[in-house]
Amino acid sequence: xxxxxxxxxxxxxxxxxxxxxxxxxxxxxxxxxxxxxxxxxxxxxxxxxxxxxxxxxxxxxxxxxxxxxxxxxxxxxxxxxxxxxxxxxxxxxxxxxxxxxxxxxxxxxxxxxxxxxxxxxxxxxxxxxxxxxxxxxxxxxxxxxxxxxxxxxxxxxxxxxxxxxxxxxxxxxxxxxxxxxxxxxxxxxxxxxxxxxxxxxxxxxxxxxxxxxxxxxxxxxxxxxxxxxxxxxxxxxxxxxxxxxxxxxxxxxxxxxxxxxxxxxxxxxxxxxxxxxxxxxxxxxxxxx
Amino acid sequence: xxxxxxxxxxxxxxxxxxxxxxxxxxxxxxxxxxxxxxxxxxxxxxxxxxxxxxxxxxxxxxxxxxxxxxxxxxxxxxxxxxxxxxxxxxxx
Numbered sequence: 001x002x003x004x005x006x007x008x009x010x011x012x013x014x015x016x017x018x019x020x021x022x023x024x025x026x027x028x029x030x031x032x033x034x035x036x037x038x039x040x041x042x043x044x045x046x047x048x049x050x051x052x053x054x055x056x057x058x059x060x061x062x063x064x065x066x067x068x069x070x071x072x073x074x075x076x077x078x079x080x081x082x083x084x085x086x087x088x089x090x091x092x093x094x095x096x097x098x099x100x101x102x103x104x105x106x107x108x109x110x111x112x113x114x115x116x117x118x119x120x121x122x123x124x125x126x127x128x129x130x131x132x133x134x135x136x137x138x139x140x141x142x143x144x145x146x147x148x149x150x151x152x153x154x155x156x157x158x159x160x161x162x163x164x165x166x167x168x169x170x171x172x173x174x175x176x177x178x179x180x181x182x183x184x185x186x187x188x189x190x191x192x193x194x195x196x197x198x199x200x201x202x203x204x205x206x207x208x209x210x211x212x213x214x215x216x217x218x219x220x221x222x223x224x225x226x227x228x229x230x231x232x233x234x235x236x237x238x239x240x241x242x243x244x245x246x247x248x249x250x251x252x253x254x255x256x257x258x259x260x261x262x263x264x265x266x267x268x269x270x271x272x273x274x275x276x277x278x279x280x281x282x283x284x285x286x287x288x289x
Numbered sequence: 290x291x292x293x294x295x296x297x298x299x300x301x302x303x304x305x306x307x308x309x310x311x312x313x314x315x316x317x318x319x320x321x322x323x324x325x326x327x328x329x330x331x332x333x334x335x336x337x338x339x340x341x342x343x344x345x346x347x348x349x350x351x352x353x354x355x356x357x358x359x360x361x362x363x364x365x366x367x368x369x370x371x372x373x374x375x376x377x378x379x380x381x
Contacts, residue, residue, distance in 0.1 A: 023355075026362040033369035040377030053379070101322045131322070132379075173324045174380040232378030236370045243366070251292060262351065264342060264359040267296060268306060272338050275310040276367040279317055279331060280374050287321055 008249050016259045018250040020243065029239065040228055044174075052224035054134055055176050059085065059163040061136040062180070066153055066161065069144060073154050081183065084162025087111075087118035088179035091127070095177060096168035101289065103127060115181055124157040126182035131175050133286035134229070139178050142288050149288055158182040167222065233284045240277045244270055302345050309337050324381040331371045335364040 003019075010016045019025060043051040059080070067077040091114045094105055104110050111127040128149045133139045143149035152158075162181045170177065251266035296303050313334030317327045342360040346352035375381045 021359075023358055023362060026366060030362065030365050030369050033366075033373045037369070037372045037376040040373075041380060044380050171323050171325065172381050173375075228380070229378040232374045236374050239370060255292065262353050262355060264346070264356050264363070265295075267292065267303065268338070268342050268345075268360075269363045271303075271306060271310060272335075272363060272367055275314060275334070276331075276370055278314055279327075279371060282314075282318055282321065283324070283327055283371070283374055284378070285321070 008246050010250050010254050016261055017263060018246045020246040021250060044228055049224055051226045051228050053229045054227040055222040056135050057165040057178060058136055062163050065140045075154060078158060078161040081160035081162050083118040083120040084160055084181040084183050085164060087114040088162050088164035088181045090114050092164050092166045092177050092179045101170060115183060120183055121185055122183040123187055124184040126152040128152050128180040129289040130178040131287050142286060146288050152182055157184055159184045233280060236280050240273055244273050306341055309341060324375050324379060328375055332368055335368050339364040
């Protein structure tokens with residue numbers, strides 16, 4: 001109990017500085033995090049069934065949730081089209097092969113080309129992309145929170161839909177990519193019609209990635225023994241909150257006791273660690289395009 | 290000196306530190322798809338934070354080696370926390 005008290009509260013036994021803020025303790029925590037980063041990375045690469053990112057994305061569930069929100073908005077359900085799913089799968093493969101995160105490939109391939117090549121002759125088409133999401137609900141939630149993706153999901157122009165979800169490396173990062181393709185082969189709902197050549201990717205595409213062998217029915221599921229993202233992000237948050245609390249307590253108590261110390265400004269450190277806390281909140285999030 | 294008096298006395302310093310950190314956050318948020326770039330921006334922001342803190346103590350004539358080490362350690366703590374998430378968690 002006394003040792004715990006000593007970690008956070010400055011008093012004569014810890015030289016009037018919270019023990020947690022002593023240089024040797026800081027050095028131990030830094031070494032632990034530094035070595036842990038490389039250890040985790042190594043275990044992930046060599047033993048993916050033990051440590052890795054848990055993923056559970058299913059095209060059937062995406063279809064169900066998409067049609068549910070469409071139904072709630074008074075729109076007819078979309079039909080799963082194998083050609084659009086194939087186009088989504090090819091698009092995801094192309095993104096991993098050419099290492100890009102965009103609607104158009106570096107060599108100028110548009111989403112429409114993948115749709116046409118799959119044998120789907122569209123009058124209207126759209127695409128939504130997502131990456132870094134670990135479950136189906138979060139993907140749809142993120143798309144619905146973005147006006148352009150929401151517009152695609154709730155568009156009256158589309159009748160068919162196809163999905164894919166795949167795991168691969170993009171910009172050096174292992175990630176889940178989810179591609180969602182929309183289409184209509186008729187002039188159905190002409191009120192919101194757009195000429196096929198003039199559609200803008202930002203408003204008509206939603207990106208994503210589908211899984212492995214049977215892209216039309218199998219969910220993308222990966223459940224390692226330990227979820228590395230869960231462990232690292234929560235451990236990071238806990239360490240930051242503990243240090244910010246220690247700095248605040250140390251500052252208040254030293255000030256109340258009028259202790260004169262040759263130490264750095266706690267306010268500086270608190271601001272910096274808050275900045276890191278905001279960063280890890282942003283870095284761990286999934287992305288849509 | 291109370292915390293608020295301390296902040297008021299050095300308002301320019303704290304405002305500029307806040308601006309450095311906000312700018313770092315803005316840069317890191319621009320391209321959220323490139324985790325290596327995000328790591329580089331974190332390291333750069335930490336470097337500016339350490340330099341700015343040391344400079345402030347230097348101007349106040351209360352800079353000691355212990356203080357320099359403290360700023361370096363807190364800066365390193367921030368960097369390794371981000372590294373643990375990006376390399377250990379996401380696998381860059």
